[in-house]
Amino acid sequence: MIKELAINIDNVEETANLFGxxxxxxxxxxxxxxxxxxxRGGTIKITGEEKNVDSANKLFTKLMxxxxxxxxxxxxxxxxxxxxxxxxxEEKLKELMxxxxxxxxxxxxxxxxxxxxxxxxxAIRKNQIVFGIGPAGTxxxxxAMAMAITALKNKEVGRIILTRPAVEAGEKLGFLPGDxxxxxxPYLRPLYDALYDILGAExxxxxxxxxxxxxxxxxxxxxxxLDDSFIILDEAQNTTPEQMKMFLTRIGFGSKAVITGDVTxxxxxxxKKSGLKEVMEILRGIEGIEFVMLSEQDVIxxxxxxxxxxxxxxxxxxxxxxxxxxERGE
Numbered sequence: 001m002i003k004e005l006a007i008n009i010d011n012v013e014e015t016a017n018l019f020g021x022x023x024x025x026x027x028x029x030x031x032x033x034x035x036x037x038x039x040r041g042g043t044i045k046i047t048g049e050e051k052n053v054d055s056a057n058k059l060f061t062k063l064m065x066x067x068x069x070x071x072x073x074x075x076x077x078x079x080x081x082x083x084x085x086x087x088x089x090e091e092k093l094k095e096l097m098x099x100x101x102x103x104x105x106x107x108x109x110x111x112x113x114x115x116x117x118x119x120x121x122x123a124i125r126k127n128q129i130v131f132g133i134g135p136a137g138t139x140x141x142x143x144a145m146a147m148a149i150t151a152l153k154n155k156e157v158g159r160i161i162l163t164r165p166a167v168e169a170g171e172k173l174g175f176l177p178g179d180x181x182x183x184x185x186p187y188l189r190p191l192y193d194a195l196y197d198i199l200g201a202e203x204x205x206x207x208x209x210x211x212x213x214x215x216x217x218x219x220x221x222x223x224x225x226l227d228d229s230f231i232i233l234d235e236a237q238n239t240t241p242e243q244m245k246m247f248l249t250r251i252g253f254g255s256k257a258v259i260t261g262d263v264t265x266x267x268x269x270x271x272k273k274s275g276l277k278e279v280m281e282i283l284r285g286i287e288g289i290e291f292v293m294l295s296e297q298d299v300i301x302x303x304x305x306x307x308x309x310x311x312x313x314x315x316x317x318x319x320x321x322x323x324x325x326x327e328r329g330e
Contacts, residue, residue, distance in 0.1 A: 003050040102146035105200030116298035123290040132260045134294025135309045140260040148230040158228040165218045227252035236261035236276040244275025
């Protein structure tokens, strides 16, 4: 049965936000829900099968709620909300909307964009050590950073320590100009960028001068005991088993640690085992430690990124199966 429905939107700015660049959000909804959408002035007219029109109505209602709370509607918002409605789980959106992780220097509210991200944030709140494992673009580092800044502002910890292993991804550190700090700075740049975004350059500089925030390569952690700190180890897939053990045994009283990584993007030399892969086997089931696995569904970058991740996963799976068959043939 064909149904027609009209939705009125009064605010021009809300309309622009809802439609996206070149009406890309509207096109996504038409294709995803198999409906025809015509926009005239402040009225959206939806035509299609009754069930599809009802789903589109629910989707527009949820997207308008997001706009009212100050969100910029992206294709990721549209696709994720559409999937939840399709699965009959749109109530999960209420949890996402009600949970504010942090407020940036510019007053922007940082919220979880997917249910997987919400599970990750809740795990950080409840546990002393959390492993956030998943592909690029799932917000692992950014959300951990937001949680760390919230903990520092609430005086739950006395400082934030951010670290990464300085592992080359095809280039050699020795050929880069400058001293050791200048050589490793490019590896730490994503951490600086997230801090600037959340704190603002002025507050970030003040915190650095007061040693409330320390950003350093993983090698600098050796021999230290880190009390009363929120510690983030980023790109942990590039740690060796020895480095991972060293890092985990640095954690002191009153501290919380978040370890993030993507086990599909290991840059260690061939034959070297990833410390992140190994620790997943060693520490599972220990109280106070939680592993949160994020997937391509939690990717908050352009939808093509999720498709690229999925394509690589399928390729790796086919390659493994092909290698096994070759081994059996021999």
